[in-house]
Amino acid sequence: MKKFYAFLAAALMSAFAFASKDVVPSDEVLQGYYDEGKVCVCFFVPADMACNDIVLTGSFNGWKSSAADCVPTEPVEGYDGWYVGSFEPEAEPSATDGICAKPVMLDVDGNFNWEYQVGAATAIRGGVQVVEGAYAGEIDMKHYGTDAPNVFTVDAWKQNPCDAVYHVYTITVISDGCGGLAVPYVVGGMTGWGFTQMQLDVEKTMENMVPTYVYTKKMAEKTPYQVVAGLLNAETGAIEVEPGWNDDSYLQKLIDEKWVRIPGEDGDNLLTHEDPNILFDLRAEDLRWARCAPAEPAEVVAFAVKLPTENIPAAVEVIGGFDDWQGTALTWNPSTDYFEATFEAKASQFFKFRTAGTWDDQELELYDEGEDTWRLIKDNELVFGQLWEDAAEGKSLVLDFSDPEKYRWLVKEQGIENITLTEKAQKVVVDGVLYIVRDNKMFNVQGTQVR
Numbered sequence: 379m380k381k382f383y384a385f386l387a388a389a390l391m392s393a394f395a396f397a398s399k400d401v402v403p404s405d406e407v408l409q410g411y412y413d414e415g416k417v418c419v420c421f422f423v424p425a426d427m428a429c430n431d432i433v434l435t436g437s438f439n440g441w442k443s444s445a446a447d448c449v450p451t452e453p454v455e456g457y458d459g460w461y462v463g464s465f466e467p468e469a470e471p472s473a474t475d476g477i478c479a480k481p482v483m484l485d486v487d488g489n490f491n492w493e494y495q496v497g498a499a500t501a502i503r504g505g506v507q508v509v510e511g512a513y514a515g516e517i518d519m520k521h522y523g524t525d526a527p528n529v530f531t532v533d534a535w536k537q538n539p540c541d542a543v544y545h546v547y548t549i550t551v552i553s554d555g556c557g558g559l560a561v562p563y564v565v566g567g568m569t570g571w572g573f574t575q576m577q578l579d580v581e582k583t584m585e586n587m588v589p590t591y592v593y594t595k596k597m598a599e600k601t602p603y604q605v606v607a608g609l610l611n612a613e614t615g616a617i618e619v620e621p622g623w624n625d626d627s628y629l630q631k632l633i634d635e636k637w638v639r640i641p642g643e644d645g646d647n648l649l650t651h652e653d654p655n656i657l658f659d660l661r662a663e664d665l666r667w668a669r670c671a672p673a674e675p676a677e678v679v680a681f682a683v684k685l686p687t688e689n690i691p692a693a694v695e696v697i698g699g700f701d702d703w704q705g706t707a708l709t710w711n712p713s714t715d716y717f718e719a720t721f722e723a724k725a726s727q728f729f730k731f732r733t734a735g736t737w738d739d740q741e742l743e744l745y746d747e748g749e750d751t752w753r754l755i756k757d758n759e760l761v762f763g764q765l766w767e768d769a770a771e772g773k774s775l776v777l778d779f780s781d782p783e784k785y786r787w788l789v790k791e792q793g794i795e796n797i798t799l800t801e802k803a804q805k806v807v808v809d810g811v812l813y814i815v816r817d818n819k820m821f822n823v824q825g826t827q828v829r
Contacts, residue, residue, distance in 0.1 A: 399422035399424075399459060399460075399531050401457065402422075402457075402460075402502060402503075402529060403420060403454050403457050403460055403462075403529075405526060405527055407454065407456075407457070408420055408454070408462060408527045408529075411452075411454070411462045411463075411464060412462075412464030412527075413464070414524075415466070415524055416464040416465060416466055416467075416524060417438070417464060417465055417466075417467050417477055417479065417521055417524050417528070418462065418463075418464045418524075418526075418527040418528065419434060419451075419462065419463050419464065419465075419479055419481075419506075419519075419521065419527070419528050420454065420460060420461070420462045420527050420528065420529045420530075421460070421461055421462075421481060421499070421529070421530050421531060421532050422459050422460050422461075422530075422531040422532065423459055423461060423481075423531075423532045424459065424532075425459060426538075426540060427483075427532065427534075427535060427538055427540055428459065428483075428540070429483075429486075429539060429540040430483050430484045430485065430486060430488070430539055430540075431445075431450065431451075431483070431484045431488065432450075432451045432461055432481050432482070432483050432484070433445055433448035433449060433450055433451065433463075433481070433482055433484065433490070434448060434449040434450075434451060434463045434465060434479045434480070434481060434482075435447075435448045435449075435479065435480065435482055435490075436465075436477070436478045436479030436480060436519075437468055437477060437478040437479070438465050438466065438467055438468050438477065438478075438479060439465070443490050443492060443570025443571060443572060444490055444570065445484055445488055445489065445490045448482070448490070449463045449464070449465045449479075450463065451463035451481070461481075462527075465479065467524060477520070477521045477522065478518060478519065478520050478521070479519055479521060480495055480496050480517075480518065480519045481495070481496050481519075481532060482494055482495045482496070483535060483539045484539075485539055485542070485544075485598065486539075486542075486544060487596060489568070490570050491539070491567050491568060491570070491598070491601065492536075492567050492570060492571055493536055493537040493567040493598075493600075493601060493602070494535055494536065494537060494538075494539040495516060495535065495536050496517060496519065496532050496534075496535060496536070497515050497516060497517060497533075497534045497535050497536040497537075498517060498532075498533040498534040499517060499519065499530050499531060499532055499533055500530060500531045500533055501529075501530045502529040502530055502531065503526075503527075503529045504521070504523075504526050504527050504528040504529050505521055505522030505523045505526070505528060506519060506520070506521050506522075506528035506529065506530050507519070507520040507521075507522070508530065515536040515537075516536055537598075537600065539598070542598035542599065542600075543598065543599045543651065544596050544597065544598050544599075545596070545597070545599065545649075545651065545654050546594065546595070546596050546654070547594070547595060547596075547597050547649055547654050547655075547656065548592055548593070548594045548654070548655050548656070549564060549576070549592065549593045549594075549603075549605065549656045549658070550579075550582075550590065550591070550592050550655070550656065550657045550658070551576060551590070551591045551592075551605060551658045551659075551660065552586055552588055552589075552590050552657070552658070552659045552660060552661060553588065553589050553590075553591065553658075553660040553661075553667075554588045554589070554660060554661055555607070555660045555666055555667040555670045556607075556609065556667060556669070556670035557612075558588070558589055559609060559610045559611075559612055559670075560607045560608070560609065560610070560660075560667050560669065560670055561575060561576070561591070561607065561608045561609070561610050561617060562575075562576045562591050562605055562606070562607055562608075562658075563575050563576060563605070563606050563607070563608055563620075563621050564576060564593045564603060564604075564605060564606075565603065565604050565606060565621070566601060566602050566603025566604060566646065567601040567602050567603065568595060568597045568598075568601050568603065569603075573606065573608075573620060573621050573622075574593070575608070575617070576591035576592060576593045577591060577592060577593070578590070578591055579591065579592045588661065597649055598649070599648075599649055599650060599651055600648050600649065600650070601648065601649045602645070602646030602647065602648055603646060603647055603648075603649065604628065604629075604640075604641065604646055604647060605628075605629055605640075605647075605658055606621040606627040606628050606629075607621060607627050607628075607629075607667045607669045607670070608620045608621050608627070609669065621669075622702045622703075623699075623702055623703040624699040624700075624702045624703070624727075625639070625668070625699035625724070625726065625727050625728070626668050626669045626674075626699070626724075627667075627668070627669045628640065628667075628668055628669075629658065629665065629666075629667065629668070630665070630666050630667070630668045630671065631664055631665055632663070632664040632665075632666075633664075637666070637668075637671070639668065640665075674724045674725065674726060675724070676700075676722040676723060676724050677722065677723060677724070677725070677762075678720065678721075678722055679720065679721055679722065679723050679762070679775050680718070680720050680775065681696060681708070681718065681719045681720065681721065681775050682711075682714070682716040682717070682718045682775070682776045682777070683696075683708060683716060683717045683718075683731070683776075683777045683778075683779060684715060684716050684717075684776075684777070684778045684779060684780040685717065685779050685780060693707065694707075694708045694717050694731060694732075695707050695708060695731070695732050696708060696719060696729055696730075696731060697729065697730060697731075697732055698723070698727050698728050698729030698730065699724075699727035699728060699729070700721060700722065700723035700724065700727050700729065700762075701721065705732065706719050706721050707719065716776070723762050724762065725761070725762050725763030726761065726762075726763055727761070727762055728760060728761055729760050729761075729762065730755070730760055731755075742754070742755045742779060742785065742786075743755065743785065743786050744784065744785055745783065745784050745785070745786075752786070762775070765777070
């Protein structure tokens, strides 16, 4: 009889566990899925959003965009729809970002696609935070500490891979730009936003009597992509300049007697069912490589920015096409109260501001008097040429954002108030600074143990 009751209890537990996201695995259940000192991530995915394998990528692996470089997850036994994965935190987590990791679902062939990352989530317990991502449709998952699992639900993917329709797409570039020395690359969701060199099609090259390159792959409709150019050394036959995240390697199209960037202000090109064979013929008079167009001279810029006196961040960078979107530090000059830097830039290049090493934590707002509202200053609203039209080369470019009536600097604090604490954790304040105490250990809000 006892065995029967034990069997019945186990069956009932199993039935309840099978139910849904409402039955959350406990810390004790998850303990067997990760080792001490590792970050444990546990999340629920609805059945209609879970058709392929799910991996974790983040700051712990340098945001790698290859399935082989990511951490696989596995279903939690007895808890249908729940997945768990664990990883070693980076040696020195970012003081601003903490430990970051987000789920990404692979496509039908097991390939990584940034479009299939988590787009909406709800934190349940542990130190996990859900914050706005750097790009539309994305969020960032930030995890603090390693002593308790980080539990949340995935409410939506940026694009649901289970709804994706796949085709074999072929992108063809017929190029005699740069005297035949331009080598096209593809970059997009299907390449993990890494630059992938297109292959020379020898047969079509002989047929067209001009270098012809192709990129063929099974990809999902609505996957964003761009075609960019590298440069070939005519003497050695080797790639001399690879494309990067700057403004001069992309395609340009002649519209109304003005050369504009492709895809332009509307964003990236998207793969569609109507166009499985995509052709870029650079012999056409209205299409060219910006990299091979007449060179736009770079100018030396002595850059100075005065920021509002309230909430000035500890470190500020200017970032844009001029430095391949790497970020150039601005140094505070106490004699002028300006943040300053000197670098070379072109008039057509975009730029924006950020705090050192982050994309989304610090933003600048501009007051629009016509609309009587505050709006964020985006990188496509700041172009060097618009600011120095009447200035000579070698001038100082001074931006004064210190007037609180016109500009304000937004600081998104990662406060402890936004962290869901476990039963074993509590908040403490020491000398005006907030900390988390768990198991007689003290952590700052970034999850680093301080005592």
